[in-house]
Amino acid sequence: MFTESVIYLDHAATSGKKAPGVSTAVAAYLDGLAANVNRSTYAVSSQAAMRVLECRELLASRFRFASPSHVVFTPGQTAGLNMVIKGLLRPGDRVVVSSMEHNAVMRPLNQLQRLAGIKIDRVPCAPDGTLDPRAILPYLHEDTRLAVFTHASNVCGTMLPVQEIGELLYARGIPFVLDAAQTAGHVPIDFGALHLSALAVPGHKGLLGPSGLGALLLDPDFSERLEPLLCGGTGSASDSEEQPSYMPDRFESGTLNLPGIFGLHAALSFLTDAQILSLDESERRLAERMLDGLVQNKRVRVVGLPTGAGRVGVISIDCLTMDNAEAAYRLETEFGICTRCGLHCAPSAHKTLGTFPQGTVRFSIGYGTTEADIDAALAALDAVTAG
Ligand code: PMP
Helix, strand or coil: CCCCCCEECECCCCCCCCCCCHHHHHHHHHHCCCCCCCCCCCHHHHHHHHHHHHHHHHHHHHCCCCCHHHEEEECCHHHHHHHHHHHHCCCCCEEEEECCCCHHHHHHHHHHHHHHCCEEEEECCCCCCCCCHHHHHHHCCCCEEEEEEECECCCCCEECCHHHHHHHHHHCCCCEEEECCCCECCECCCCCCCCCCEEEEECCCCCCCCCCCEEEEECHHHHHHCCCCCCCCCCCCCCCCCCCCCCCHHHCCCCCCHHHHHHHHHHHHHCCHHHHHHHHHHHHHHHHHHHHHHHHCCCEEEECCCCCCCECCEEEEEECCCCHHHHHHHHHHHHCEECEEECCCCHHHHHHHCCCCCCEEEEECCCCCCHHHHHHHHHHHHHHHHC
């Protein structure tokens, strides 16, 4: 996909470059004997099952999670978030969220509000996307059954104070679901230290694996309170027409995305803890470079935090002298720079940031981004906004 003439700055949508070994692992599964798992006992099936198990273990280890059997493969981040939200909430329940959430959280919640009368308490963030953790306190009620917060905004990269939020929720016994779409693989995440009940991660963004696959890490007690959204064949307990109660089968009906899991296994083998730390540091440095350059351009406004602190490498701008969509179009057609323009599936975040309905042009940094890419993007933006 990558061509020399393209500068890819849309890693918040998906990592444009996958980890070394991912395509080989996917091809090795598909080109070999692409056997199913958990359905048969012959050796190739058991070997594939071993790879699936190792992938669960790698995910558990990356997120400091003690129970690999409670790592559930999902068809993606959106599916995982729906599984928790719809698996737990019942008519009349309350849920607390921030005003920076993605539609992968807000649409299922609004659907439940319409169909089941749940109540949504939305904690307003500041115009730079930050949140004072104590601001959530007035929004926690007796009947608050769930809290869902994004780790970092997919619009402006601002990180929420999830450590403090986790402590406040834990003290009140409210389950905490973290949407780590923009942080998994970019920054270290410790399931236990954050007092999480569920962590949702996509396989195709910072984890550098194939799309169509994600994972849900579920606290064992919490998992028992969740109803599975999908029921069906698991290859286990085939004498019963009831969904198995044990993990991970309870939440994994139907054949898994095995090519994806083989690819994600390779990606996670590359993404060691040390590698994640080094990517975090280099992405932070690149974000600083981009932000320093953007401050010089008086024809754009940086949305969200102005420096590299408290954020990930997702940077949005609002063009002051021209239409954002036109700027993004010219960045691509004249300079080969791939960005994302618009509202990024997060209208509430844009309302918080003061960029609704015009949206922003988003530059997002990731694996493979270089200083030269940042400099080229800054120069191109200068040229585009100059005339
Ligand atoms: N949450 C956030 C914060 C996101 O940025 C995204 C993807 N943009 C999602 C959820 C949904 O992820 P996916 O499209 O991979 O299901």
